[in-house]
Amino acid sequence: MVGKFQSLYLQLRDDIQRGEYPAGSKLPSESEFCAQLKISRGTLRKALELLAEDGLIHSVHGKGVYVLAANPIAFSFGSLVSFAEVNHSNQLNFVTEVTAFTELQPDVALSQLSGFNQAQILQKIQRVRKLDNERIIFDLNYFASGLISGLTPAIASNSIYNYIEEQLHLKIGFARRTIQVEMASALDKQNLDLQAFDLVVVVRNWVHLNDGQLFEYTESRHRPDRFVFTEFVRRR
């Protein structure tokens, strides 16, 4: 199921993070490297492409492939990863609490904002993320019940994405995301330790299955002082 270039990508990523190829050093040349690994050059280059998207390496025409850093972007929300995945990799003192778990049909406003049809039944989940016992993220999730069946509060307090992929064997395809700053709502003030802040950072996610169907709309509402977004960008 997993291809050669993907496992090579994971292997190399691990090697870089373990310091086998320190930042600033050069990888073996492509021809040398694929001779060592006994794979074709195209396969090696596909693995390198993924590493470059992560900001771990950078290829320079005529010179070689340089290692940029051991850990550039992995700690952030740069890729399409869930909170649980980030949490796990970061080892921070995060706690997730499910504060509401109900089914509903969207009203006009929610339907417009989310993109869900008004006829669709949605599983609404409210979760609060605590860091060092301070409530700093308030998550409002809406999942299409018709697509994501069998959700429970227990799953919601763990990792919903793991459940979707491992238990339901559904494939997640793509997502659109926006980041904006908005006035804190009454619900925000109820669910977050906002201190004196009257603004929140709102990250909206529209997530689709591999076949294109929208299955999730989520608002992550952050206390502004604890919000950081990092990404790595390559010129095209």
Add this chain to the structure above:
Amino acid sequence: MVGKFQSLYLQLRDDIQRGEYPAGSKLPSESEFCAQLKISRGTLRKALELLAEDGLIHSVHGKGVYVLAANPIAFSFGSLVSFAEVNHSNQLNFVTEVTAFTELQPDVALSQLSGFNQAQILQKIQRVRKLDNERIIFDLNYFASGLISGLTPAIASNSIYNYIEEQLHLKIGFARRTIQVEMASALDKQNLDLQAFDLVVVVRNWVHLNDGQLFEYTESRHRPDRFVFTEFVRRR
């Protein structure tokens, strides 16, 4: 100089945006398409890969390649594009004013934050971006004078990136970016029409040449109500 797959990418992107392939429709199958275009399948797939990164299309194994939207992400800051490029593509009523233009050597704090060596001479540029005559973005740029020579206020009021690529023939490689919310500084209050807001959204960019050298550190400081960030993410 530009490859086959890149010009094909630009062509197809234009076709999609012109509505030749409407959202929801399917592209011709890969084998059919590359027979039409008289190119190899690998080349076609590289062009499709770029379109998929833009969020314009989505491939489904065994089914086909679907068009997602005519204009998903182009309007935002998702890719490594400069303000002038965004402005141009958006046709909005933006005006850029250069409010300061000086050379300096970084102190310890700036050196640490920017990543520039204290010995490097930097060209500091302050610019204000107005939308409908309101000052909503305050840009603080630092360029390494040793790498980017000949900058003038006139260039700064137009497009510095265009100058770097077209005049100096330097290649831009990659960048790291963070987005955070911070207290508005005295300088912010001086340069922005902040109304009652006491917070600003700070986008920091560390931009490197193709050979890896850091040539720019920039802070874009936004009035929070006018800030939007959009991106398209694919699961890997």
Add this chain to the structure above:
DNA sequence: ACTCATTTGTTCGTATGTATG
């Protein structure tokens, strides 16, 4: 200024694997 070896970038052709209906 030029040549040359090295290295990454692009393109092609072919074959096989795997998901979909």
Add this chain to the structure above:
DNA sequence: GCATACATACGAACAAATGAG
């Protein structure tokens, strides 16, 4: 089972950038 379509892998050749001599 079958045809269709996308995904992966390999090998080969040539182009273009780089740096050394």
